[in-house]
Amino acid sequence: MSPLDEAHSASYVGWRIRRGVNPPMAMLAELTHRCPLACPYCSNPTELLGRETELSTEQWVEIFQQAAEIGVLQVHLSGGEPAARRDLVTLVKAARDAGLYTNLITSGIGLTDRRLEELDDAGLDHVQLSLQGVTAAIADRIGGYKGGFDRKMHVADRIRAIGFPLTLNAVMHRENLPDLDATIDMAVRLGARRTEIACVQFQGWALTNRSALQPTRDQVNEAKRIVKAAQERLKGKLVVDFVPPDYYSDYPKACMNGWGSTGLNVTPDGSVMPCHAAATIPNLTFEKAPDRSLGDIWYNSPAFNAYRGTDWMPDQCKSCERRDIDHGGCRCQAMAILNDPDAVDPVCRKSCGRAMLDLLLEAEAEKKERPLYVFRKLKIGSDR
Ligand code: SF4
Ligand code: FES
Secondary structure: OOHHHHHHHHHHHHHHHOOOOOOOOOOEOOOOOOOOOOOOOOOOOOOOOOHHHHHOOHHHHHHHHHHHHOOOOOEEEEEOHHHHOOOHHHHHHHHHHHHEEEEEEEEEOOOOHHHHHHHHOOOOOOOEEEEOOOOOOHHEEEOOOOHHHHHHHHHHHHHHHHOHHHOEEEEOOOOHHHHHHHHHHHHHHHHOOEEEEEEOOOOHHHHHOOHHHHHHHHHHHHHHHHHHHHHHHHHOOEEEEEEEHHHHHHOOOOOOHHOOEEEEOOOOOOOOEEOOOHOOOOOOOOEEEOOHHHHHHHHHHHHHHHHOOOOOHHHHEEEEEEEEEEEEEEHHHHHHOOOOOOOOOOOOOOOHHHHHHHHHHHHHHHHHOOOOOOOOOOOOOOOO
């Protein structure tokens, strides 16, 4: 470690002791917003970043090294579609060389047989494959990409042949919740060790499509029953994780396990954020890596300290017995529904914003016709 690095490390330790801030454990590296698919439930921002804004290979390599130095253990390589980066194999190798556990979050499109072998040689540890639907007709329509389902099935076969540990990610919503049983069966068939059944989270494009995607209360109750039965039936064979839809809960989720507590996101242009939707909160400014070091941003930047700990909380949360369970919920959700990132999360039964959320759910339940999807759009462009 250089004298400068040592001085930096010492200052992080000092900051940690003063503020009680732990180092981050996980980093979401959004390598690109480009993606061949156009899923309407995408949580990427509606203002997508083009290829010309993306960090270079060298900049990502430096970010991985900085991440490892400040204590990050695992990096989730995501997008958009990370395979749209021609340097993906180099990036995986660099992250592994830095000592990080590497998880690739992908639709599978763009992963040729040869590329998968190269990723294996580069040391890739784990793959999370997204599923848009259980048949080609549904998956290709929701993903807006003809032939995508067949391609994904081929990639899943190759993943199994190589032996990558596989998680199947399925975002569930009003249209595909009737296929939940078949989705879980597919995870078993594809040889996944784990499946994440995540009810759509309303951020980015998904928020634009909220009326079309919002499940009904009956669907949610049925989903909980199916997941519980599957968890018992498949014990020891497949781990079935369930992310319930927030809007029907009594209390909010512990979003990011608390702002600036365990993880950070780096966007394609290097902006470092406490969560993937933080840019929707006005008055927060996000600093860019690698020019400003990740450690400095994590410990010292105003954006990371804005909602850290409990000082920022409204009185209702400060004095609440659930304060250390949900950490005051999700700031981006308070922003999206109440237009106030400082408010009590409107999902919370104790929030005065809950009435507004209930009205919204009632109004959506009464609609006879669902609006058409607004598909995510970004010109693919050529790669760097
Ligand atoms: Fe969570 Fe705040 Fe609601 Fe308590 S009042 S349950 S801390 S959001
Ligand atoms: Fe930003 Fe929850 S997504 S705090």
